[in-house]
Amino acid sequence: xxxxxxxxxxxxxxxxxxxxxxxxxxxxxxxxxxxxxxxxxxxxxxxxxxxxxxxxxxxxxxxxxxxxxxxxxxxxxxxxxxxxxxxxxxxxxxxxxxxxxxxxxxxxxxxxxxxxxxxxxxxxxxxxxxxxxxxxxxxxxxxxxxxxxxxxxxxxxxxxxxxxxxxxxxxxxxxxxxxxxxxxxxxxxxxxxxxxxxxxxxxxxxxxxxxxxxxxxxxxxxxxxxxxxxxxxxxxxxxxxxxxxxxxxxxxxxxxxxxxxxxxxxxxxxxxxxxxxxxxxxxxxxxxxxxxxxxxxxxxxxxxxxxxxxxxxxxxxxxxxxxxxxxxxxxxxxxxxxxxxxxxxxxxxxxxxxxxxxxxxxxxxxxxxxxxxxxxx
Amino acid sequence: xxxxxxxxxxxxxxxxxxxxxxxxxxxxxxxxxxxxxxxxxxxxxxxxxxxxxxxxxxxxxxxxxxxxxxxxxxxxxxxxxxxxxxxxxxxxxxxxxxxxxxxxxxxxxxxxxxxxxxxxxxxxxxxxxxxxxxxxxxxxxxxxxxxxxxxxxxxxxxxxxxxxxxxxxxxxxxxxxxxxxxxxxxxxxxxxxxxxxxxxxxxxxxxxxxxxxxxxxxxxxxxxxxxxxxxxxxxxxxxxxxxxxxxxxxxxxxxxxxxxxxxxxxxxxxxxxxxxxxxxxxxxxxxxxxxxxxxxxxxxxxxxxxxxxxxxxxxxxxxxxxxxxxxxxxxxxxxxxxxxxxxxxxxxxxxxxxxxxxxxxxxxxxxxxxxxxxxxxxxxxxxxxxxxxxx
Numbered sequence: 001x002x003x004x005x006x007x008x009x010x011x012x013x014x015x016x017x018x019x020x021x022x023x024x025x026x027x028x029x030x031x032x033x034x035x036x037x038x039x040x041x042x043x044x045x046x047x048x049x050x051x052x053x054x055x056x057x058x059x060x061x062x063x064x065x066x067x068x069x070x071x072x073x074x075x076x077x078x079x080x081x082x083x084x085x086x087x088x089x090x091x092x093x094x095x096x097x098x099x100x101x102x103x104x105x106x107x108x109x110x111x112x113x114x115x116x117x118x119x120x121x122x123x124x125x126x127x128x129x130x131x132x133x134x135x136x137x138x139x140x141x142x143x144x145x146x147x148x149x150x151x152x153x154x155x156x157x158x159x160x161x162x163x164x165x166x167x168x169x170x171x172x173x174x175x176x177x178x179x180x181x182x183x184x185x186x187x188x189x190x191x192x193x194x195x196x197x198x199x200x201x202x203x204x205x206x207x208x209x210x211x212x213x214x215x216x217x218x219x220x221x222x223x224x225x226x227x228x229x230x231x232x233x234x235x236x237x238x239x240x241x242x243x244x245x246x247x248x249x250x251x252x253x254x255x256x257x258x259x260x261x262x263x264x265x266x267x268x269x270x271x272x273x274x275x276x277x278x279x280x281x282x283x284x285x286x287x288x289x290x291x292x293x294x295x296x297x298x299x300x301x302x303x304x305x306x307x308x309x310x311x312x313x314x315x316x317x318x319x320x321x322x323x324x325x326x327x328x329x330x331x332x333x334x335x336x337x338x339x340x341x342x343x344x345x346x347x348x349x350x351x352x353x354x355x356x357x358x359x360x361x362x363x364x365x366x367x368x369x370x371x372x373x374x375x376x377x
Numbered sequence: 378x379x380x381x382x383x384x385x386x387x388x389x390x391x392x393x394x395x396x397x398x399x400x401x402x403x404x405x406x407x408x409x410x411x412x413x414x415x416x417x418x419x420x421x422x423x424x425x426x427x428x429x430x431x432x433x434x435x436x437x438x439x440x441x442x443x444x445x446x447x448x449x450x451x452x453x454x455x456x457x458x459x460x461x462x463x464x465x466x467x468x469x470x471x472x473x474x475x476x477x478x479x480x481x482x483x484x485x486x487x488x489x490x491x492x493x494x495x496x497x498x499x500x501x502x503x504x505x506x507x508x509x510x511x512x513x514x515x516x517x518x519x520x521x522x523x524x525x526x527x528x529x530x531x532x533x534x535x536x537x538x539x540x541x542x543x544x545x546x547x548x549x550x551x552x553x554x555x556x557x558x559x560x561x562x563x564x565x566x567x568x569x570x571x572x573x574x575x576x577x578x579x580x581x582x583x584x585x586x587x588x589x590x591x592x593x594x595x596x597x598x599x600x601x602x603x604x605x606x607x608x609x610x611x612x613x614x615x616x617x618x619x620x621x622x623x624x625x626x627x628x629x630x631x632x633x634x635x636x637x638x639x640x641x642x643x644x645x646x647x648x649x650x651x652x653x654x655x656x657x658x659x660x661x662x663x664x665x666x667x668x669x670x671x672x673x674x675x676x677x678x679x680x681x682x683x684x685x686x687x688x689x690x691x692x693x694x695x696x697x698x699x700x701x702x703x704x705x706x707x708x709x710x711x712x713x714x715x716x717x718x719x720x721x722x723x724x725x726x727x728x729x730x731x732x733x734x735x736x737x738x739x740x741x742x743x744x745x746x747x748x749x750x751x752x753x754x755x756x757x758x759x760x761x762x763x764x765x766x767x768x
Contacts, residue, residue, distance in 0.1 A: 001386075001449060002379045003681045069378055260763050275768040277752075280759035284698070287758050291695050295674035296667075302378045319667045368663035375639060375666065 003295070009073040016074055019046065020081035026346045032084035033204035037162055039085025044117060047087065054115025057095060062112030068096075068239070068305035072246040072298065079250030082349055084205075086120045086159035092243045093158070093236065094121025097167055101184060101224035101232035110165070122163040123236060124154035124210055132237055132362050134230050135178035139212060141170035141185055146219055148172070148185060150193075150212040160196045160208035163189045167223055168212070169233050179230040184223035191215050203356040238314045241361040242304050245297035245314075245321040248357050252293055252321075252328045255350050256286045259332045266337075273335075282331040289324040296320045312374045319367035322358040329354045380677075382449065390453045393432070397461050400426055406637075407462025409731045410723045416464055417542065421497075423465030428497030434471045438479065441487060442495025448683035452625055452676070459629035469501035469539070470494035474547055477617045481564070481605040490545075490566065502543035504534040504567070504591060505614065512753050514549075515558045515611060519593065521550035521565060523607065528552070528565060530573075530596040536747070540576045540589035543569050547617070548598075553608050564610035566602040573597075583739035618749060624679065624696030627744065628672035631700075631707040634737055635666055637730050638711050645729070650718075658714050665707050672696075672703045691762025694754040701744035702751065708738035 005013065023043050032038050047053065056071040057063025071091065078087065095114045098107060098121075113119035129136035139152030150170055160166055166187045173181030187194065193215040199207045224232050260283060263274030273279055300317035303310035329351040333340045340347045362370070382390070397405075400423065408416045427433045436451045437443020446454075458466055471494055478487050493499040510517040519532025530550055540546070546567045553561030567574070573596040579588040605613050639662060642653040652658060675696045679689045711734035712719035719735055721728035745751040759765045 001382055001677070001681055001684075003678055004685075005378060256763075260765060263765060271768070272766050274759075274765040277756065277768065280765050281752070281755040283763055283765060284755035284758035287691060287763060288695050288699050291678070291692065292671040292675055292699065295678055296671050298378060299380050299674060302380050316667050316670050319663070320671055364664075365660060368660050368667065371663045371666060372659040375663070376643070 003298075005069075005073050009070055012070060013073050013077050015050070016052075016077035017080070019050070020077060020083060024081045024083050026082070026349060029082045029084055029349055038159070038206040039162075043083070044085060048117030051115075052087070053091060053095075053117050054111075056091065057099065057111050057115050061099075061107055062115040064115075068242075069298075069301055072243065072301040072305070075243050075247045076250035079247030080254045082251070082353065086122070086162055086206075088243065088247070089122040089159040089163065090114060090120050092240055093123035094163075094165065094167060096239055097123055097184070097232065097236045098223065100235055101229075102186075103224075105220075106186070106223065119165070120159065120163050121165045121167065122157055122159050123240075124157040124160065124166050124168045125233065125237070126156045127152070127154055130155070131366065133178075134182060134233075137169050137171055137178070137182055139168065139170045141168075141172050141183060143172075144216075147216045148183075148219070148221065150185065150187065150215040150217065152212055154210045154212075156199065156207045157196075157210045158205070158207050160189065160210045161198050161206055165189060166194075166210065169229055173227050181227050182229040182233065183226050184229040184232065185217055186221045186223050187212070187215060187217055191217065201356060203352045205353070205356060234311075237361055238310050239304055241314050241318045241367075242297070242300040242310070244357055244360050245293070245317045246301055248321050248325045248354065249290070249293050249297045251350050251354065251357075252286075252290050252325045255328050255332045255347065256283070256290050258347060259283060259286065259335045263335055279335055282335050286328045286331050289328050293317075293321045293324045312371065315362075315367035315370045315374070318362055319364045319371060322364040322367075325354045326358055382453065386449055386453060389450055390457060393454060393457050396426075396430065397457065397463055401461070401463060405461070405463075406731070407733070408464070410736075420464040423463065424467060424497040427465050428495065431495075433465075433467055433497050434475060434491075434495040437471075437475050437491070437495065441475070441479070441491040443475075448680045452680035455625050456629045456673075456676075459626040460633045462630075462633065465497075467494065467497065467500070469503055469543075469547070470499060473503060473617050474501050477547075477613060478604065480616060481613050483604075485601065486566070486604065499545060500539060500543045502537050502540045502546050502569075503617075504537060504540075504546045504548040506536045507533060508535045508590075512750055514614070515562065517549055517551060517562065519548070519550045520554070521548075521552050521563055521598065523552060524597075526600050528563075528598045528600065528603070530565070530567070530593040530598055532593050534591040534593075535588075536579070537576075537589045537591050538587050538747075540569070540591050541578060541586070545569060546591070549610055549614050552610075556608060559611045561608055562610040562614070563607050564604040564613040565598050566604060567596065567598050571596050571598070581740075582742065583736055585740070624672055624693075624700030625676035627700030627704045628669055628676050630737075631665070631669040631672065631704045634707050634711060634734065635662065635669060637733065638662070638714065641730055642714070652714070652716065661710050661714065665703075665710050668703045668706065672700045675699055691758045694749075694757045694762070697748065698745075698751050698754045698758070701741075704737070704744050705741040708734055708741045712738055 023046055051064050054063035055066040059065045098110050127136050127138055141148040141150045166189055168185045168187050169182055170185055171181055172183040175181055193213040195211045197209045201207055264272055266273045296317040300313040303313045332347055336347055339345050431444050434442055435444045435446035439445050475494055507517050521528040521530045546569055548565045548567045549562055551561050552563040573594040575592040577590045578586045580586050646653040679692045679696050682689045715729055718729050721732055723732040760767055
């Protein structure tokens with residue numbers, strides 16, 4: 001048993017924290033909420049130069065040959081710093097799905113460009129049903145000659161507005177089992193008939209409605225197997241949920257630290273507010289939630305990283321962290337008093353994102369249902 | 378990172394499981410009913426067998442009857458013993474007295490007191506709390522007057538678990554009433570058969586006799602039974618409290634309750650207990666299940682730190698609070714799901730799972746009080762762990 005990150009991962013974290021504290025200040029996070037693209041070229045360039053984009057990509061595809069756990073360590077720091085932009089979409093949703101499911105030609109084409117920071121990607125799953133289940137995939141891709149023609153609407157697609165490629169889960173055959181007949185298709189973001197409209201969200205992040213109207217892609221755009229897209233999609237969702245959990249742990253820890261610092265400074269009744277037991281117990285509860293979240297999230301990331309069956313651990317982690325992070329934020333607000341809910345305070349940057357992250361790749365209830373199924377099996 | 382146990386550790390787990398299958402009564406699901414009286418014989422019997430295996434004090438150094446086992450092996454031992462509701466462990470002697478004497482005891486004390494614990498021949502109890510000194514333990518007033526070659530003890534201890542079974546007590550008593558409260562306390566080892574010791578039972582709300590009040594009326598304790606220096610006992614006591622806090626027992630017991638409940642519900646569904654298939658039941662079960670797994674991970678983290686030679690700070694308190702509160706939530710959830718049936722005790726022929734959930738619920742109230750209340754643990758997390766200033 002080894003419950004610590006290895007030396008490389010710790011160094012990666014340290015250098016990431018160092019860089020992000022300088023180059024991703026809260027002022028940038030705020031600016032990017034207002035920015036149409038939602039990320040800064042300068043910071044993106046820095047991340048590319050440090051090899052972050054190719055961290056989890058094998059050397060033969062131009063990456064650094066790191067594993068998922070290395071990426072997780074980095075994502076924790078990015079979650080802590082609230083890094084805006086299409087890193088998660090490009091690497092976790094796009095790159096790792098290509099690496100997992102695509103044929104070698106497609107990998108050779110896309111992965112080196114991702115590693116060099118020249119290609120942005122995302123993954124389109126969710127539709128109007130608003131969940132992450134196979135039965136709600138209704139976007140159609142019908143064969144016409146040597147092409148697929150895609151019709152339908154995807155919702156909540158992160159960073160589709162800037163993506164060079166969108167991996168679309170589309171229905172290519174219908175039958176009684178909703179998990180069958182789904183195909184993953186690689187669609188250029190600029191293809192004719194693709195229209196992207198960013199949602200207006202409470203975190204002012206960039207999730208998009210993507211409408212496909214008569215969009216034509218060649219057979220070579222199939223990622224993996226025709227009609228066999230759901231198993232890799234399930235794995236993609238597991239990776240996404242595990243990665244999101246780790247990102248949330250980074251945020252939760254930042255919120256706890258921010259709160260403790262404030263409570264040491266803020267004086268009422270002639271003494272620091274942090275000396276009051278009621279307030280201390282709020283902090284203790286936050287610490288308990290952060291501690292539990294950390295090991296639940298990393299256990300899931302470790303399982304994914306090792307290529308072990310991870311469904312149970314991922315659901316456990318997302319079920320726990322989704323709720324725990326929100327509890328941490330609520331208590332942080334209680335400890336901060338009125339200043340915490342002002343727009344100028346940084347706490348609310350985390351709180352609004354925690355609410356969005358809660359829902360991403362399945363909320364607590366969703367994952368508890370999946371878990372209940374594994375318990376029954 | 379690697380969340381797996383080593384092959385040797387898994388091998389030990391398997392050996393322990395085989396041992397439990399062999400040595401526990403057949404079809405053992407744990408003691409039934411709230412009175413521990415009938416089970417005491419089994420406890421002693423199992424303790425002897427655990428001692429023969431060397432497992433009772435496996436985490437001790439070899440010189441004193443231990444196996445120098447890593448904290449991870451101890452963790453596995455406690456996890457499986459708790460999960461299987463197996464009697465026989467010795468919390469007071471093996472987990473508290475032993476590690477404490479290893480640090481603070483004289484060589485004579487170690488040689489005299491440790492081997493009988495390792496052999497499972499002696500029962501210890503812990504004389505800490507008093508009627509007027511609970512969470513504020515340092516305000517204790519049981520007096521030990523220095524008479525030269527002995528201490529003269531007068532006063533009373535409260536909530537003393539297993540005092541009615543105990544041969545010896547670890548006693549905290551005030552030797553200097555004039556000193557500031559933390560500085561006038563001494564740590565004494567008291568023979569429970571000494572003249573002037575009286576034990577009175579306190580029956581808890583589960584109908585079970587586990588606690589006692591112990592009275593001392595001019596009890597003489599030989600000077601050789603003083604651990605560490607006189608008036609320095611508080612520091613010995615604080616060390617011991619750190620040995621006491623562990624979350625794995627709660628995590629494993631909680632998990633066992635949930636596993637039992639799930640199994641019961643799947644069968645009960647077929648017999649017409651229809652609420653077992655309602656969505657809210659599934660959601661609540663999964664929610665508790667997640668918590669027990671998180672509790673397990675937190676407890677693993679504490680043991681892993683110890684195995685690396687690190688001293689857990691807030692982590693042990695986090696584990697204690699979260700584990701004990703998880704156990705309470707699991708018991709409560711079980712009763713909610715079982716509905717009317719939940720109230721039935723083991724004597725009732727309709728009682729599900731031998732009435733274990735109502736029993737766990739009644740017992741559970743003590744979990745967030747004993748060994749440092751949840752409030753005290755949270756104080757520790759906030760001050761020692763997070764560095765918030767003291768009030």
